[in-house]
Amino acid sequence: MSTVRLRGFGHRHAGRRRWAVRGVDLEIADGERVALLGPSGAGKSTLLAALAGLLPPESGEREGTVEIDGEEPRAVRDRIAMVFQDPQSQLVMERAGDDVAFGLENRGTPGELIRPLVEDALRRVRFPYPYERRTHALSGGEQQRLALAGALVTGPGLLLLDEPTANLDPAGAALVREVLAGIDGTTQIVVEHRIAELTSQLDRVIVLEPGGGIRADGPPARIFAEHGERLAADGVWVPGHPVPAHPPRVPAGEPLLHARSLTHEPVFTADALPEVTVRAAEAMAVVGPNGVGKSTLALMLGGLLVPGGGRVEATGALAGADDAMPPHKWRARALAARIGSVFQNPGHQFVTAKVRDELALGGAEAARVDELLGRLRLDALAEANPHTLSGGEQRRLSVATALAAAPRLLVLDEPTFGQDRRTWSELVVLLAQLRDEGHGVVAVTHDPDFCAALGARELRLGVRRLAAV
Amino acid sequence: MAVAGRMAPIADRNAPLARRNPVAKLGAAAVLALALVVSLDPVGPAVALVVELFAVPFFGIRYGALARRMWPLLISVAGAEVTLLLFAAEREHIVASALALGLRLLAVALPGVLVFATTDPTDLADALVQNARVSPRFAIGTLAAWRLVPLLGDEWRLINAARRARGVEGGRNPVARLRLFASASFTLLVGAIRRGTRLATAMDARGFDSGARRTSARTQRFVRADAALVAGACALAALAVGASVGSGAFRPLFS
Amino acid sequence: MQANSQSTATSANRWRTVDIVVAAVIGAAFGVIFWAWNALWDGAASVIPLPGRAVIYGVWLIPAVLGPLVIRKPGAGIFCELVAASVATLFGSPWGLVTLLYGVLQGMAGEFGFAFTGYRVWRWPTAVAGGALAGVAASLLDNALYYASNSTAWQLIYAAIVVVSSAVVAGLGSLALTKSLAQTGALDPFPSGRERAAV
Ligand SMILES: Nc1ncnc2c1ncn2[C@@H]1O[C@H](COP(=O)(O)OP(=O)(O)OP(=O)(O)O)[C@@H](O)[C@H]1O
Ligand SMILES: Nc1ncnc2c1ncn2[C@@H]1O[C@H](COP(=O)(O)OP(=O)(O)OP(=O)(O)O)[C@@H](O)[C@H]1O
Ligand SMILES: [Mg+2]
Ligand SMILES: [Mg+2]
Numbered sequence: 001m002s003t004v005r006l007r008g009f010g011h012r013h014a015g016r017r018r019w020a021v022r023g024v025d026l027e028i029a030d031g032e033r034v035a036l037l038g039p040s041g042a043g044k045s046t047l048l049a050a051l052a053g054l055l056p057p058e059s060g061e062r063e064g065t066v067e068i069d070g071e072e073p074r075a076v077r078d079r080i081a082m083v084f085q086d087p088q089s090q091l092v093m094e095r096a097g098d099d100v101a102f103g104l105e106n107r108g109t110p111g112e113l114i115r116p117l118v119e120d121a122l123r124r125v126r127f128p129y130p131y132e133r134r135t136h137a138l139s140g141g142e143q144q145r146l147a148l149a150g151a152l153v154t155g156p157g158l159l160l161l162d163e164p165t166a167n168l169d170p171a172g173a174a175l176v177r178e179v180l181a182g183i184d185g186t187t188q189i190v191v192e193h194r195i196a197e198l199t200s201q202l203d204r205v206i207v208l209e210p211g212g213g214i215r216a217d218g219p220p221a222r223i224f225a226e227h228g229e230r231l232a233a234d235g236v237w238v239p240g241h242p243v244p245a246h247p248p249r250v251p252a253g254e255p256l257l258h259a260r261s262l263t264h265e266p267v268f269t270a271d272a273l274p275e276v277t278v279r280a281a282e283a284m285a286v287v288g289p290n291g292v293g294k295s296t297l298a299l300m301l302g303g304l305l306v307p308g309g310g311r312v313e314a315t316g317a318l319a320g321a322d323d324a325m326p327p328h329k330w331r332a333r334a335l336a337a338r339i340g341s342v343f344q345n346p347g348h349q350f351v352t353a354k355v356r357d358e359l360a361l362g363g364a365e366a367a368r369v370d371e372l373l374g375r376l377r378l379d380a381l382a383e384a385n386p387h388t389l390s391g392g393e394q395r396r397l398s399v400a401t402a403l404a405a406a407p408r409l410l411v412l413d414e415p416t417f418g419q420d421r422r423t424w425s426e427l428v429v430l431l432a433q434l435r436d437e438g439h440g441v442v443a444v445t446h447d448p449d450f451c452a453a454l455g456a457r458e459l460r461l462g463v464r465r466l467a468a469v
Numbered sequence: 470m471a472v473a474g475r476m477a478p479i480a481d482r483n484a485p486l487a488r489r490n491p492v493a494k495l496g497a498a499a500v501l502a503l504a505l506v507v508s509l510d511p512v513g514p515a516v517a518l519v520v521e522l523f524a525v526p527f528f529g530i531r532y533g534a535l536a537r538r539m540w541p542l543l544i545s546v547a548g549a550e551v552t553l554l555l556f557a558a559e560r561e562h563i564v565a566s567a568l569a570l571g572l573r574l575l576a577v578a579l580p581g582v583l584v585f586a587t588t589d590p591t592d593l594a595d596a597l598v599q600n601a602r603v604s605p606r607f608a609i610g611t612l613a614a615w616r617l618v619p620l621l622g623d624e625w626r627l628i629n630a631a632r633r634a635r636g637v638e639g640g641r642n643p644v645a646r647l648r649l650f651a652s653a654s655f656t657l658l659v660g661a662i663r664r665g666t667r668l669a670t671a672m673d674a675r676g677f678d679s680g681a682r683r684t685s686a687r688t689q690r691f692v693r694a695d696a697a698l699v700a701g702a703c704a705l706a707a708l709a710v711g712a713s714v715g716s717g718a719f720r721p722l723f724s
Numbered sequence: 725m726q727a728n729s730q731s732t733a734t735s736a737n738r739w740r741t742v743d744i745v746v747a748a749v750i751g752a753a754f755g756v757i758f759w760a761w762n763a764l765w766d767g768a769a770s771v772i773p774l775p776g777r778a779v780i781y782g783v784w785l786i787p788a789v790l791g792p793l794v795i796r797k798p799g800a801g802i803f804c805e806l807v808a809a810s811v812a813t814l815f816g817s818p819w820g821l822v823t824l825l826y827g828v829l830q831g832m833a834g835e836f837g838f839a840f841t842g843y844r845v846w847r848w849p850t851a852v853a854g855g856a857l858a859g860v861a862a863s864l865l866d867n868a869l870y871y872a873s874n875s876t877a878w879q880l881i882y883a884a885i886v887v888v889s890s891a892v893v894a895g896l897g898s899l900a901l902t903k904s905l906a907q908t909g910a911l912d913p914f915p916s917g918r919e920r921a922a923v
Contacts, residue, residue, distance in 0.1 A: 084667075092671065098591065299630065335636070336634060343627065353907065362636065556874045577821070665745045
């Protein structure tokens with residue numbers, strides 16, 4: 001168990017004029033379970049990194065002090081474990097079991113004791129594969145689970161989790177919560193935007209104020225009862241404060257795209273998708289468990305991946321004279337003008353070095369660019385490099401690139417993950433607007449609120465049995 | 470994926486020689502390579518090559534698979550031969566020189582190809598740390614970076630898809646295509662460095678830089694059979710050099 | 725790049741995890757590039773016979789200079805070249821272990837360019853010197869291994885072209901590449917990347 005104490009803590013990233021966090025005074029007692037909330041870009045990830053001792057002096061400027069059990073975090077790092085926002089880049093080793101063992105090896109745990117501890121940790125997170133499973137062959141959700149096992153195996157006193165369920169399907173997210181509930185004697189700090197289901201197992205919520213300091217701090221029931229209204233208006237997801245719905249105002253229009261018996265072996269198999277039609281002025285949500293091939297389908301619909309089997313056919317309404325050709329054969333410029341794709345990993349989307357240039361790339365007018373920057377709260381970052389943004393900011397920017405170009409069809413892979421209530425609503429409004437203007441919207445998502453708010457038609461992909469190792 | 474394909478093992482891991490300690494395999498290949506570059510004659514390499522080819526099945530590799538893996542080597546050898554035929558210093562022994570060059574390049578390269586085709590990178594890093602006293606921070610750090618290599622193939626695909634999605638393309642203009650290729654490579658490098666940075670942070674978060682003495686979940690042993698493999702390589706090296714000296718063909722590299 | 729950025733105390737010579745991993749990543753990326761480059765070298769480019777083709781030789785030596793310029797630690801050149809060579813070997817590089825030998829020797833030679841100044845100067849003179857020295861090592865090895873039977877004049881011309889190409893492509897090229905990388909913010913964790921304006 002560990003205690004945490006921050007005094008006047010602040011951090012400014014190298015290359016930034018604004019402080020990411022500032023003026024934070026905080027004490028967290030042994031064994032407390034805390035959720036750290038706050039709008040996107042408020043500095044939650046930065047604060048967690050500081051608690052884990054992962055902000056070396058050269059990463060920026062620092063104010064105040066951070067103490068874990070009365071010491072510098074770096075000095076007690078073997079008591080701290082962290083699960084990061086991006087599961088892919090936190091897996092170190094090739095084999096799943098070896099990866100879990102990595103933290104134990106670093107602590108000098110005798111070799112013969114390691115294997116049983118690893119097996120136990122894998123059991124605790126219900127990892128479905130053997131020790132030898134290759135880590136790069138896991139879906140995002142499975143990777144997240146493995147990362148959690150790697151964090152638990154060392155029996156940490158302080159467990160830090162940065163949006164551990166952001167990319168998980170509902171079952172996977174429930175499992176992570178269940179695992180967290182079962183850990184005793186560990187101080188837990190979770191950063192998460194959507195905490196409705198998590199509240200019952202929390203002792204305390206802390207809301208970061210974007211400009212600096214702390215907005216609210218206390219037991220969840222009290223905080224949400226006393227400040228719920230105001231926090232919700234500021235963008236915090238307060239349980240029990242529903243978001244406004246934006247059902248379609250016009251009936252679904254003409255077909256834009258037909259997909260017939262698409263396959264992409266071995267990921268996306270023949271029985272996954274018999275036939276589907278995407279229509280104008282309609283939102284379609286692609287849902288299903290982690291690893292069924294939703295992203296693969298999105299790439300094929302977007303004309304970015306050649307289907308293994310089956311066909312994608314664009315109608316004249318979308319393709320004009322090109323309707324005899326499948327989208328993956330269109331010239332890039334024609335494709336970008338007709339179908340806008342947003343990748344699951346926002347980092348893949350960016351092709352320029354500035355936030356503003358990203359939006360202007362598709363030929364959008366300056367006024368539209370400024371409007372989007374403002375509405376999505378990216379205006380202060382217009383000159384920043386897209387890759388230095390926070391997780392949620394990157395997501396918004398990547399969706400905004402497609403909104404700026406406003407092609408007839410939008411294919412979005414997890415457009416709302418990592419968003420606070422305000423930016424989430426803004427994205428929904430923008431998408432609803434385009435839909436009502438006659439654009440087609442296809443969104444891969446794990447977010448039921450998003451489907452409900454847009455009144456989206458659901459396309460559910462079924463469970464697929466994964467091949468072994 | 471082309472990259473993933475080239476990384477895929479082509480060997481049966483349980484073959485008698487494939488199973489040997491990676492450090493032993495590396496040592497054996499190094500001994501042979503060094504012994505064979507000191508002379509310019511064809512006899513030594515010919516002897517070594519015959520024995521090496523004979524050993525291939527004991528590494529669990531079929532000749533067909535080996536040939537597919539080695540075709541770039543054959544092209545390179547052909548290139549060196551052409552250069553030699555055009556620019557050789559003494560024209561009278563030209564055929565012997567060309568033969569010697571080809572045999573030598575093949576005999577030197579083959580052991581290295583066998584070692585890497587039969588060795589799992591994790592095992593190699595473990596053995597380097599446990600049996601060759603290489604710094605664990607460097608060995609494991611490199612191993613972690615190495616794991617990103619097959620991902621670069623996927624990354625390359627996605628980078629190009631992203632450019633296409635954004636309407637950026639070279640079309641049929643070769644110069645524009647070359648520039649697009651260069652800019653995509655640059656993006657790949659940038660992405661790889663960013664990934665490496667995040668990975669390093671994640672490793673430190675799990676105590677990699679704690680300074681504690683690192684243990685290992687996996688044990689690599691250097692047993693008598695491994696010593697025998699190295700001894701065998703030394704014997705083969707001696708045999709090859711002996712044959713070339715004995716036959717009077719020996720031509721030292723620096724004479 | 726700023727004029728002679730100083731490396732500070734001796735603790736600055738300790739390799740952090742990020743130094744090791746990123747150096748290895750750069751090496752690995754070039755290992756993949758070499759694998760493709762090999763095909764070009766022996767394929768399309770072979771219409772230009774040697775020694776003329778050696779004008780593009782410098783590409784092989786980029787890691788030997790790029791590594792030190794980015795990481796700014798002693799040994800970075802050897803390490804990057806070694807990793808690049810081992811990845812290329814893993815992919816079935818034609819030369820097997822010989823590639824490793826090349827990697828070590830080229831890396832070491834390139835290192836001298838930076839060692840002369842005590843690893844304190846990271847501007848064009850050291851980059852060019854590093855590239856040229858790595859080129860010297862490479863041409864010596866080539867002449868010994870592949871072209872030993874060619875005439876001495878041929879070997880000298882070949883060596884000269886390789887060295888010049890290395891100084892330009894590996895030396896100046898790496899310098900330009902480091903600058904562009906720093907512009908993207910990817911080098912923020914390194915001294916080489918910390919010279920951008922704040923936003
Ligand atoms: N490496 C970096 N370099 C420069 N600026 C950064 C870096 N990382 C984060 N920032 C900036 O610091 C601020 C806080 O970022 P942080 O990632 O801590 O936010 P967050 O609260 O976790 O947001 P989100 O919910 O979107 O993940 C943001 O404005 C972000 O742009
Ligand atoms: N290039 C590839 N080679 C092998 N397997 C792959 C490749 N790309 C994806 N996969 C695997 O294919 C499966 C489906 O991938 P996909 O990304 O389409 O799933 P998804 O439904 O989007 O999952 P998630 O909800 O986790 O994003 C996953 O198990 C993934 O690991
Ligand atoms: Mg964050
Ligand atoms: Mg997906």
